[in-house]
Amino acid sequence: MSFSVRRTAWVVGYLLFILAPIFVMLTGTAEPARDFWTELSVAFGYAGLSMMGLQFGVTSRFRWVTEPWGEDVIYHFHRQISLIAVTLVLLHPAILFVTRPDLLSLLNVVDAPWRARFALLSVLALLVLVVTALWRVRLRLSYEVWHRLHIALAVTAVSAGVLHMIGWGFYLTDAWSRALWIGLIALWVAVLLYVRIVKPLFLIRRPYQVSEVRPERGETTTLVLDPVGHDGFRFQPGQFGWITVWRSPFTISAQPFSFSSSAEATGGRVEMSIRNLGDFTSSVPGIPVGKRVYLDGPYGAFTMGNPADMHVLVAGGIGITPMMSMLRTLADRGDRRPVMLLYGAKDWQSITFREELEELTGRLDLTTVYVLEDPPANWQGERGFINAEIFQRHLTPPYAEHEYFICGPEPMMDAVESALAELKVPKSKYHSERYSFL
Numbered sequence: 001m002s003f004s005v006r007r008t009a010w011v012v013g014y015l016l017f018i019l020a021p022i023f024v025m026l027t028g029t030a031e032p033a034r035d036f037w038t039e040l041s042v043a044f045g046y047a048g049l050s051m052m053g054l055q056f057g058v059t060s061r062f063r064w065v066t067e068p069w070g071e072d073v074i075y076h077f078h079r080q081i082s083l084i085a086v087t088l089v090l091l092h093p094a095i096l097f098v099t100r101p102d103l104l105s106l107l108n109v110v111d112a113p114w115r116a117r118f119a120l121l122s123v124l125a126l127l128v129l130v131v132t133a134l135w136r137v138r139l140r141l142s143y144e145v146w147h148r149l150h151i152a153l154a155v156t157a158v159s160a161g162v163l164h165m166i167g168w169g170f171y172l173t174d175a176w177s178r179a180l181w182i183g184l185i186a187l188w189v190a191v192l193l194y195v196r197i198v199k200p201l202f203l204i205r206r207p208y209q210v211s212e213v214r215p216e217r218g219e220t221t222t223l224v225l226d227p228v229g230h231d232g233f234r235f236q237p238g239q240f241g242w243i244t245v246w247r248s249p250f251t252i253s254a255q256p257f258s259f260s261s262s263a264e265a266t267g268g269r270v271e272m273s274i275r276n277l278g279d280f281t282s283s284v285p286g287i288p289v290g291k292r293v294y295l296d297g298p299y300g301a302f303t304m305g306n307p308a309d310m311h312v313l314v315a316g317g318i319g320i321t322p323m324m325s326m327l328r329t330l331a332d333r334g335d336r337r338p339v340m341l342l343y344g345a346k347d348w349q350s351i352t353f354r355e356e357l358e359e360l361t362g363r364l365d366l367t368t369v370y371v372l373e374d375p376p377a378n379w380q381g382e383r384g385f386i387n388a389e390i391f392q393r394h395l396t397p398p399y400a401e402h403e404y405f406i407c408g409p410e411p412m413m414d415a416v417e418s419a420l421a422e423l424k425v426p427k428s429k430y431h432s433e434r435y436s437f438l
Contacts, residue, residue, distance in 0.1 A: 006064075017054055017184075021046040024177045041095035042171070048088030049161045051081060052126075053188045055154065060195045061242070061299065071240075071256075071299045079133070086126050089161070093119065115167025122160035129153040143279045148252050158188065200249035203294045206230045210291045211269075213284075218345070218352040219276040220318065221284045222260065224269065225295060232268020233298060235259055236305075237329040238322045238405070238433070241297025243272065245280075245287060249294045255280050258321040258407075258433070259298070262328035270295070273352070275318040302433040308403030310338040312395065314386060314416050316408025317345065320352055322433060323407065331363040339364055340394065344371045344386050344412060348379070369394050386412065388419035399423045404430035 022043050058078050066074050096103050106116040129150060132139060136146045162185060171177050212224035223243075226232075235241075242254035261271035274284045287293075302322060304311065311330075313323045320343060330339065345351045348370075357368050371382040371390060382390055395402065404425065406416050413432055420430055 014054065018047055018050045020180055021050055021177075021184075024171075024174070024180050035099075037095055037099040041092045044088045044095070045092030045161075045165075048085045048092065049158070049165065050184070051085035051088070052154070052158050052161065053184060055082060055085070056158075056188055056191045056195075060191055061199075061296065063299070066299055066301075071301075073301075082133075083130070086130055089123065089126060093123065113167070115164050118160040118164040118167060122157045122164060125153045125157035125160065129157060143255075144253055151252060155192075196250070199296070203244075203249040203296055206294075207292050208232075208270075208295050210287055210289055210293060213287055213289060215285065216273060216352050217354060218318070218350040220273055220352045221276070222271050222273040223284065223287065223293075224261075224271050225293065227268040228292070230268070232270065235263055235270070235298035236303040237263045237325040238302040238304065239298040239300040239325075240322070241270070241272070241295050241299065243296075244294040245291065246283075249296075254294075254296060256299075258300075258325065260321045260324045260328075262332045263325065264329055264332035273318070273321045273324070275352075277318075300433070302405065302407070302431055304403070304405075306403055306429075308429075309401050310340065310403075312402045312404045313339065313341045314404060314406045314408070315341065315343050316386070316412040318352070319406075319408030319412075319433070321407075323405065324353055324356075326405070327357075327360050327364065327366065331360055336365050339366045341366065341368045342371065342386055342390065342394070343368060344408065345373070347372055347374045348376055367394070386416055386419070388422045391419060391423060400425050400429055402429065405433075406430060407433040 055078060058074060058081075061071070106112045107120065109117055109120060112120075132141060132146060132149060132153075136143075141149070162181075165181070166172065172181065207228045208225040209228050210223055211226045212222075214222040214224065216222055225243075238258070240256055240258040242256050244251070244254045247253045257272040257274055259270050260273040261269065265271075274281050276282050276284070304326060311326070313326065315323045323341060323343075327339065327341070330337075341357070343351065343357075351357075351370060357366075360366055361368065369382060369390070371384065371386050372379060373384065375381070375383050382393075391399065399420075400423075402425075404420060406413050408416075417430070417432065
């Protein structure tokens with residue numbers, strides 16, 4: 001089945017899950033309908049609750065969900081759709097309070113019925129979830145603490161929302177509506193059990209061992225991982241995996257990093273090159289050789305495969321990691337198609353893999369263009385940031401015939417995508433990998 005067909009099926013299935021409670025509400029045999037604004041507020045609440053519950057499935061790393069789009073796209077969708085879900089949930093009480101001010105008394109948690117208390121708990125959990133997700137850095141929450149808090153708040157919000165709905169029960173008198181919500185709740189519980197129990201059990205039976213910890217330029221460390229008691233997995237250059245180092249897979253502590261090794265490596269060996277950016281990454285150089293770790297992968301759609309006269313790789317900072325996997329794989333496969341690497345870095349000393357890139361020039365038809373933000377005094381190459389003028393100086397038209405891969409800091413990627421649009425390169429010809437899943 002092609003990616004376009006799978007994407008269409010994904011979208012249709014998602015919309016059906018969201019709209020199903022509303023369809024049942026409109027067609028069921030419930031009690032006599034109430035006024036328009038009350039029914040509208042209930043419809044918003046049902047749609048928001050459905051979206052919130054589906055978020056568990058969207059972020060559960062099911063390959064049949066992530067493969068058509070790429071996991072970075074799925075996580076960015078998760079972030080945007082969460083804001084819509086929260087808005088719908090907040091509209092539910094807001095409409096009721098405006099049209100029926102007497103309901104404001106339900107905010108008195110001392111005298112309010114338990115179903116109203118669950119509604120308040122759900123809304124408060126959602127608001128804290130949004131605040132901590134949008135301003136995690138400002139609040140100085142480490143990724144690990146934030147991740148655990150995020151999951152706890154999400155489970156609390158959905159559980160309290162379901163209990164609130166059961167407590168009112170207006171639309172649960174109809175058999176179809178009861179069956180629908182029982183099915184949805186069972187699905188959400190099954191997803192949680194799979195993610196927190198079934199998948200960790202699978203990972204524990206397929207561990208990896210750190211066989212080398214190799215320092216690289218640019219405050220980067222490469223972990224070399226070998227499978228223990230199994231054959232590992234095959235991956236495509238440009239993909240990534242989730243690694244758990246200091247704890248078991250049952251804890252909420254996995255971190256996503258791209259593979260930097262060749263996809264042609266034997267024995268199931270994989271490498272991850274990780275830059276020190278704080279939090280978990282600062283501990284990577286201290287991981288001892290022989291340490292047992294757990295690796296969930298491969299994931300991502302940031303891979304080669306489309307027809308093109310040449311590949312143009314655009315990397316910024318540690319965004320060079322998936323590009324190295326691509327270059328090493330092309331070299332191991334003896335692929336002589338022209339490749340251009342545009343590599344933006346702060347200075348000459350921070351260029352990770354600089355010496356190996358020079359060596360790969362002899363194995364590939366590779367042209368490397370370094371763009372330095374703070375170049376040395378005698379620097380004769382490109383300065384500043386990658387833009388449309390740099391593309392025009394080093395690439396031959398027609399620009400739309402090339403295939404582009406972009407990975408790096410968010411501002412750089414936005415600027416590169418704008419530059420490609422300026423050069424009339426269609427979106428179908430370039431691929432972006434954005435590391436931020438928050």
